[in-house]
Amino acid sequence: MNAYGVIVGPGTVRFERLLPGPIERVWSYLTDSEKRGTWLAKGNMDLRIDGNVEFEFCNSQLTGHDETTPAKFAHVDTEKRMTGRVVACEPPRLLTYTWGENFGENSEVTFELAPRGDKVLLTLTHRRLGTRDTMVMVGGGWHTHLDILADRLEQRKPPAFWATYLEREAEYEKRVPTT
Amino acid sequence: MEIFHALADPTRRRIVELLGRGEHTAGAIGEKFAVSAPAISQHLKVLREAQLVRVRAQGQHRIYSIDPAGLAELDAWLQRTRSFWAKSLDALERELAKPAVTPKNKTRRKR
Numbered sequence: 001m002n003a004y005g006v007i008v009g010p011g012t013v014r015f016e017r018l019l020p021g022p023i024e025r026v027w028s029y030l031t032d033s034e035k036r037g038t039w040l041a042k043g044n045m046d047l048r049i050d051g052n053v054e055f056e057f058c059n060s061q062l063t064g065h066d067e068t069t070p071a072k073f074a075h076v077d078t079e080k081r082m083t084g085r086v087v088a089c090e091p092p093r094l095l096t097y098t099w100g101e102n103f104g105e106n107s108e109v110t111f112e113l114a115p116r117g118d119k120v121l122l123t124l125t126h127r128r129l130g131t132r133d134t135m136v137m138v139g140g141g142w143h144t145h146l147d148i149l150a151d152r153l154e155q156r157k158p159p160a161f162w163a164t165y166l167e168r169e170a171e172y173e174k175r176v177p178t179t
Numbered sequence: 180m181e182i183f184h185a186l187a188d189p190t191r192r193r194i195v196e197l198l199g200r201g202e203h204t205a206g207a208i209g210e211k212f213a214v215s216a217p218a219i220s221q222h223l224k225v226l227r228e229a230q231l232v233r234v235r236a237q238g239q240h241r242i243y244s245i246d247p248a249g250l251a252e253l254d255a256w257l258q259r260t261r262s263f264w265a266k267s268l269d270a271l272e273r274e275l276a277k278p279a280v281t282p283k284n285k286t287r288r289k290r
Contacts, residue, residue, distance in 0.1 A: 087193055087196075
């Protein structure tokens with residue numbers, strides 16, 4: 001399985017990760033605020049269609065390394081909050097929500113979970129990404145966050161977020177085609 | 180077209196997507212949404228009128244499912260629109276393939 005996100009359509013990037021099961025445990029890491037806070041961001045999620053989704057990003061503290069946020073992303077320290085809305089929810093297999101509504105964005109993230117023996121295949125698809133720059137950032141971001149999710153589920157200690165992110169971002173800079 | 184008005188609302192699109200994954204009773208649709216029951220009823224009415232969803236009674240329950248009539252109408256619209264553009268682009272291609280006309284041979288039209 002390729003750890004790198006693949007562009008599967010206009011403004012659409014898809015990632016796959018094979019994670020330890022059972023599927024309900026992986027589902028809880030997507031939906032439970034505390035558990036989600038160990039790899040992505042804490043925040044309430046009303047798991048009904050059109051229900052509110054809230055994220056509070058603290059990437060500098062995410063992995064327990066107490067990093068300094070890179071200057072380019074300094075704004076995320078003051079604008080931690082992000083909101084979205086549930087588009088589809090079929091526990092424990094399908095979760096879709098809009099991403100960054102409070103920033104006027106119109107993109108949409110879908111998580112699909114499928115049992116594979118004692119493992120679970122997670123497929124993440126982020127659609128309607130506006131620009132190439134967004135694709136590069138989102139590519140590096142999800143790649144880093146999903147690797148931390150895998151580390152948490154495997155009970156491994158994840159590497160520092162920002163240091164890893166910057167490496168990934170450079171890789172997506174090479175991979176995302178300039179149109 | 181009524182169908183596009185019906186689909187212009189995000190909640191209504193989500194109802195159609197939900198029913199695309201399987202039929203649901205009115206109650207089950209209501210439980211899945213963070214929207215009031217009367218609002219859902221109103222959305223279902225609009226979707227029914229646009230022939231995007233259909234309903235049948237089973238005992239006490241009203242069961243909603245996708246109405247193929249509306250989807251067929253959407254399909255037909257897409258096909259018409261696509262074929263219009265395909266024809267226009269073919270015509271443009273033929274036009275561009277013609278030998279260039281020098282400006283002095285052209286009669287200028289008076290305004």
